[in-house]
Amino acid sequence: MAFIHQLGLNKLFSLFSPVVRPLLNVRANQRLESAVNVWDLRDAAKKRTHLMCFGYLDSGADDELAMARSRSAYSEYECHYNVLAGNSPETLDLRTTLFGGQVNLPFFMCPTAGHRMFHTLGEKATASVAAEKGILFALSSLSTTSVEDVGKILPANQPKVFQLYLWKDKGLNRELLARARENGYDAVALTADFSWFGNRERDRRNGFSIPPSYSVKQIVEAIKRPAWTWDLISNDMYTYANINQDVPAESLAAFINKQLSPEFTWDDAEWLAGEWGGHLSLKGVVRADDAVRALKSGFSSVWISNHGGRQLETAVPPVDALPEIRAAVGPDVQVILDGGVMRGTDIAKGLALGADGVGIGKAYLYGLAAGGKEGVAKAVDTLEDELQRAMGLLGVRTVDELKARGPELIRRRNTVKWPPA
Structure with missing residues (x-):
């Protein structure tokens, strides 16, 4: 299929998209309409998306225990609810403040790489939903839509975050920070748990690569997913839009791997804090001592995450690390949580246990892969x-009330009863 883009045949195919795309997406749209939860969206995404790309989205490191435990950890916390609270949808207020701006919901879209792998609209679809819903959007530096294009979609008064890896090339770091600043991003999140690349064995089995390889296996899988494949062959080939555009697409993976380094230290993090000079969050923290050190190193908030269980196998579930970190940094530091969130009750538990905001990753990407913008909107809704x-x-009406009453409403199973002795 490589020759399709090399010869520019995708431009020709795109002329037929108004007729072909709706026909190929009939079943996908039906599955999307019938989905009642995020797990249904996952099933719909699996049926529409090339095996290689779905595997990349769906997988974790090694035996995928860290990913599974990040999800199952929420089931270890029980809801000790109040009755007769007089709540109705009209009495609830889900608004809160994140990264200095008001948002309509206390959960948001985490920075995740390569949205156009899952649907041709990519980050334009996900950012558009965030803009319409009035929620925080975080853009990955490995996005397939540029900082500038996403910045145009999101309203100026709506907070947005740019995620950064600490690349070896400090010039690249400065360039990305400058572009984020010029395009109205309110904060930067430095991902600190990606200096080594996790062992994603499912990707190796599926032959995952960017751009896609064109082996017999991948072509067969493409034929099985005609709606996804039509998007691929009738649009421009996707690339990492924020990385040096002089690097050929075929060399991007090697370029990125060379730019990542396991030698990063707290000195490098402090350098970045000085370069940005604004709201800066350290993402990938799971220990209280690292959280405290981050604040001393110039970070203004802490982002608890184990990279979706995609890096270090059997890493602690983020929600289990949350209470200790909140206690260590005190009540006034913004703490963000992500990892394993698949239900609204997971979000409620995260807020009750000490998070100011809860990030979702796979959940909205399943929606994107299942049905583009409509799928993302369904995931958020x-x-x-x-x-x-x-x-x-539970008997609470606001996010602040949920956070204030959290210790009495959400308790770990088989622990001492409230209040403690």
Whole structure:
């Protein structure tokens, strides 16, 4: 299929898209409409998306235990709800403040790489949903839509975050920070747990690569997923839009691997804090001592994450690390949580246990892969509905009330009863 883009045949195919795309997406649209939760969106994404790309989205490191435990850890926390609270949808207020700006929901879209791998609209679809819903959007530096193009989609008064890896090339770091600043990004999140590349064995089995290879296996898998494949062959080939455009697409993976380094230290992090000079969050923290050190090194917030269980196998579930980190940094430091969130009750538990905001990753990408912008909107709407129901049944009306009463409402199974002795 490489010759299609080399010869520019994708331009020709695109002329037929208004007719072909709707026909190929009939079943995908039906699955999307019938989905009732994020797990259904996952199933729909699997049926529409090339095996290689779905595997990249769906997988974790090694035996995928860290990923599974990040999800299952939420089930270890129980809801000790109040009855007769008089709650109704009209009494609930899910608004809160994140990264200095007001948002309509306390959860948001985490920075995740390569949205156009899953649907041709990519980050334009996900950012558009964030803009319409009035929620925080975080853009990955390995996005397939540029900092500038996403910045144009998001309203100026709506907070947005740019995620950065600490590249070896400090000139590249400065360039990305400058572009983020010029395009109105309110904060930067430095991902600190990606200096080594996790062992994603499912990717190796599936022959995952960017850009896609054109082996017999990959072509057969492409034929099995005609809606996804039509998007691929009728649009321009996707690349990492924020990385040096002089690097050929075929060399991007090697370029990125060469730019990452396991030698990063706290000195490098402090250098970045000085370069940015604004709101800076350290992403990938799972220990209280690292959280405290981050604040002393110039970071203004802490982002608890184990990279979706995609880096170090059997890493601690982020929600389990949350209470200790919150206690260590105190009540006034913004703490963000992500990892394993698949239900609105997960979001409620994260807020109750000490998070100011909760990030979703796979959940909205399943929606994107299942049905583009409509799929992303369904993922967000589903989680919002579940969160509203959870708050209503818990007996709280605002995010602040949920956070303030968290220790009495959400308790770990088989622990001492509230209040403690």
